[in-house]
Every structure is written in C-alpha cells, then in structure tokens.
Amino acid sequence: MSGDLLFGVELAVSGLLVGVMYSLVALGFVLIFKSSGIFNFAQGAMTLFAALALVGFLPRLGMGVSILAVLAVMVALAFAVERVVLRPLVARPPLALFMATIGLGFFLEGLAQAIWGTQPKGLDIGIPDTPYVVGGLLLSRLDLAGAAAAGVLVLGLIVFFQKTTLGLGLRAVSDDHEAALSVGIPLGRAWAVTWAIAGVVAVVAGVLWGSRLGVQFSLSLVALKALPVLIIGGIESIPGAILAGLIVGAAERLAGGFIDPLVGGGVKDFSPYLLAMIFLIFRPYGLFGREIIERV
C-alpha cells in the first residue's frame, strides 16, 4: 500500500470509530423526537450531567456501582421531566416544548455544576490511549473500546425496539399518538420510558466522551456534533443516525488529514456542517427521514 492510501484508510477507520460515538449522541435525539416530536435541546446537558454525576460518585462508590447509580439518577430524572415539564405542556405547540427543553438544558448544566463543581475532571475508564497496530494501521484503543460500547448499545436498542412488547408499545406511540391512545397506551408513561432510555444513552455517551475530552462544561457541546448527523440521517430514523454518524466521523477525519494541510487547517471542524448543508439543499429530509409531502 502506498503511504497516502494507508494514511487514508487509517483516517477513514479511525473516523468510523469516532463516528459510532457520534451516532450514539444523535440516537438520544432521535429516540425522543420519534416518540414525542420534541427536539430535545437538553440532550447535551444530559450527557454532561451524567458524566459529572459519574465523576462525582467515583471516589466513593467505585466504577461499577457508580455507573449503576448514574443510570438510576438518569431514569429518575426522566420520570421527573415527564411529570414536571412534559405533562403540563401536552397538546401545546412543538415550539413550546422545544423552549422548555432549552430551559431544562440550562437547569441541568447549572444543577450539575452546583453539585459537582465547575473544575474540569479527568475520567479514567482504565483503557490506555496507546494504539494497536493492525496490518500497518494505527488504531486507538480508546476509539475501539468506545465504538464497541456504542455498537453494543445500539444493537441492544434495536433488539429492544423490534423484539419486546415494551419496544412495540413505544414504537406504536412514536408512530401515531391518537392510535396509541385508542389501544390504551398512556402517552405520558411512554414518554417517561423514552426519556429514561435517552438518559441511558446519555450515560454511555458521557462516559465515552468524558474519557476522551475530560469531564467539563464543553462536553455538552458534543451534542452540536449530533446536529449534522441528524440532518444527514433524518431526525426520525435510527438507522439514519447510525449511518450518518459513520459518514460524519469519516468525513471529518479525511478532511482533517488531506484538506487541512493544504489550506492551513480548519476544514476538519466545519466539514460535518458543510455536508449537512449539502444534504439540506438536495435531500432535506435526510437519508432515511420521512419525506413529508403537504398539500399547499
């Protein structure tokens, strides 16, 4: 293999690995949007909240118990959000709910920092950041572990939604509210369960991203990386989020490796958004999103 090609493959593979983790963050948005039609602006704050809580619990409880405790906190948070934020706003315009999630996001960021402090903290999950060498390719252990964890979670969610009665009920709610009510599924409880699942996703995303970037305020900005993923994949599609995450990850790394040196840098950072803009022009509902045709 020539040097350039090897370099390209290496970038693409590491991009795909990071992409799985983008998919994971985007998945949190997709789950909530599908079930309740809300774009959950607080997803990033939930990720930060989960990571800060974990780091806060760690010294006293150890890794295993801490993760369980954080999961419990996020599930409790989901039910509280349904009761306090969503239920009073039932049947209000989507914009009202969107605004409410903005407020929720700031509240969670503030609450987390009030409890656990504003100092950036490291999160060591016991995986050294030294690369594996596979067939001449350098692959980060952290990327591999992150991709594996995210991949397992995504597969688990797919099985859950396709094969369990609970998953069937949640899919029913996301498909048609009126029909779901008519077979006796209470929307509020379904929303709470969905937010709980999005909370679990936030825990995994918080651990994986926190271990890479450190646990700090900017962790909630990882959610911004999910925006191009959502636009490219279609905000209603789980397979779309997965595929688009991979595309964004690979594109970002390839742009960083090949284009940045030519123009002096910067393309890596905006390449996902550029891709998203191209999609907005030519395929505004994304790869797998529902094409909405309205009579005007």
Added chain:
Amino acid sequence: MVQSSATETGAHAGGVGGRPKLQVQGVHINFGGVKALQGVSLDLLDREILAIIGPNGAGKTTLINSVSGVYHPSPGRIVLDGENITYHSPARIAALGVARTFQNVALFKGMTVLENLLVGRHLHMRSGALASGLYWQLAQREEIRHRAVVERLIDFLEITHIRNALAGTLPYGLQKRVELGRALAMEPRVLLLDEPMAGMNMEEKEDMARFILDVNDEWGFPTILIEHDMGVVMDISNRVVVLDHGEKIAEGSPGHVRGDPLVISAYLGEEAAA
C-alpha cells in the same frame, strides 16, 4: 310507533339484550358557542349493533369522541357496565375495553399489519406492554397465545396476504380493515366504529358490512356504528339512532327510522317530509 325498547331486535342477532353495556346520559358538548351535542342519551345493549346516522355535522363523531374520552361532556354522563367513565382519559377508557376506529384511519403506518394487531393485544399482555417488556423471555408462552389470537383475526379478516406489509403502504379499503382488526384484537367490551365504510366503493362497502356482521355473529361485541350513508346501515344494524344538529331526533328499528318524517326531513330537507 313508539321508540324501540331493549327487546326489539333485528333479524340476525341472537341474544341481544340484558343490562346496557354502555349508557350515554344527557350528554352536552359545546365548542365555544357551537352546541355539538345537546342532551343526547342512548343505551347500547349486549351483542347489538347500534347504528348512529345523521347528516354532516350532526354530532356523530363528537358522540364517539365523548365516549372514548377525547371530549368530556358537561353536563352528561358516560357509563360503561355500571362504571362512570365520563372523566377518564382516552388511554384509560381504552384500557377498560372500549375499542374504536377512526373516520380518517389512525394506523401505525410504519409498522406491519401483524404488528398493528399485536399492539392491539397490548392491554392483555400481563399488566400492559409498558410493564411486561422486560419479562419478555419469561412471557414466551403468553406471547404464543397472543400470536394465535392475532393470526386468527388475520385469517378471519382475509388479510393473510398482506400480514407483513407496512400498514401505510396499503390501499385505503385494506387500511380500514386492518384498523378494524386492531380494535378486535383488544377483545373489546364495546366497539366503536366511526364510518368504517367511508370513502369505499360498493364492493368494499359490502365486504366491510359482511365482516361487521360476521364479527357480531362470532364474538358479539356490542357495537356502535357511525355511518353517513343511511342505506348501508339498514341491513346490518339492530337499532338506529338518528342525530341532527346535535340532538337525537329518532331511535328505533331500521324500518321504523326509515319512515320517520323527522328523519326524512333531516336528510332530504323540510319539503320532502311534508
């Protein structure tokens, strides 16, 4: 002729009667200044098909919506098997066994026909799908039983060939049939059908009428059937209630209602009745 009593039955039904399964008592619904329903009362008896007919805007769908909890009457009461359900939420009323279909079809369009019917079984799955999901492995035997119920319905409604098709991709007539199947999968105590034949051609209407009759013969779910077209319901209903401008203007056997001057004037205008 006097208004029909509980003992007056149509030609085909066996065992209609007994205590009312569903009672609608003096129901008023107002939308701002519009009086959609003005003191409508009716009883639905076991095993009977009760048709509600009336011109556009008579309040037929509003009546179904107030039974299924979308609107809450004020004043007025909805009583299911002696239990007051007037202020229950739609999900709770469905959970008590009131199944319905919608005028404009509300299917889970992104799910298969089979899945649509399985969701209809949701209430019978332990304490409901939302609670039972995690015990999925343990519930295998129960799962097989639900499958059997659903497969029987698929067979009964002659939709075997489309069982794995996405509901949203089906032609309108078949969507209506799948929606009926989902309501039947609930093994309802009361079945509410909102214009099950609307927008169908003659052949599809006849098919749907046959299914409704067969369902009544087989399971005898007490059924309220809303229909705009008077001709269609005459053959399949035990009793008919006629609404006009939110009021009940007639009630009785199909033959009786057909000859009622008030009904004729509601449908054809004042002069025709004179």
